[in-house]
Amino acid sequence: MVVIGLGRFGGALARELARRGHEILGVDADPRRVQALADDLTNCVVADTTDEEALRQLDVPGFERAVVGIGTNLEASILTTSLLVDFGIPKIWAKALNQQQARILERVGAHHVVRPEHDMGMRVAHLVTGRMLDFIEFDDDYAIVKTTVPREADGLPLGQSRLRSKYDVTVVGVKRPGEGFTYATAETVVHRGDVMIVAGKTAAVERVADLD
Template sequence: MKKQFIVIGLGRFGGTVARTLISLGYEVMAIDRDIRKVQDFSSIITHVFQADSTDEKVLKELGVSNMDHAIVAIGDDLQASILTSLILKDMGIKKVTAKATSEYHRRVLERIGADHIIQPERDTGIRVAHQITSNNTVDYLELSPDFSLVEVLAPKAMYDKSLKAINIRAKYGCNVVAIKRKDNSMIVSPLADDKIQEGDVLVMIGSNQDITRFEKGIAE
């Protein structure tokens, strides 16, 4: 069964995370206090609600406790961000990713137990969505609206196999441009006969569509 996500706050960052999660095929619920934002996303997100995320009773009534991963993308209200994150942790949500708008905000979120803290000036919504949905994706960088560079931890099924045998380009359309070894060494422009080792990180370039297919393929 696929993970279920709740996105709280549908501003620029939260909206991008929500859209990307949906494009990756995940079930998404979303909450925002602003009815206009809720209406804007009603055609994209099936379960989107106008609600106060600092009201634990409301969150329980909406079934938020059934979600696997919560993304708190509230940027304009520090108190609401912190309180919402705390409530979600108390409700037993497996993972809480929270947006921090300052170093102080980040430290407080760490103290209350947020599992992953992001700062949008460094982390784009698309990048975060890929990182939180894949156990293998180490980093994700948009090169253009259609193409990206991604760093993926090689799955066990690839160990001791050559790039030729794995044939990533033929299967998924992505190009492996480098291999990062566990000892921090790097093979740039690897050859077809180079074998994947445990702990290797594959640095790949491809269309966003092909990268998504690859991420889904190695997760199956």
């Protein structure tokens, strides 16, 4: 995999991918960033990623996956992503700082556009305003949350608690203190202090997480 742009986002991503055993080519125009990651990645080079010939010399067209972590330089982000699209790379992720940049990158041809700061802000907003322990939102208004068992479900099997029928959510996992997560069934008895993984429409899981 090639990671282009080794700032805070791209650098952290490249390091984590390398830690997981992936062979990573890291590319950045800033020699300091390249030097900082040289010992962590399979290969790390200084190059102008808006230069088609420079990318070809690095054999970037031969990669199956690419991540464009360039954020602040909009022109470089767009030109680099456009070149990757022209190369026919099957899977391209690109970082955007705002919705406008995200739309442009999608129109250029990026297969996945991420907004790390925006997404993290949304996630933290949910965590600091309620009883959620974690929150992940997907497309089509669907989310998964980690939250504690509400009072109305305490001591009951999930089937009897009617969380699913009453709130239109699904409890997919339960964790008791000192134990690991287990898959939840209608017969699973939950107690106050247990942690649940709840899936459903965003508003529905928010409602369950706000129950006392």
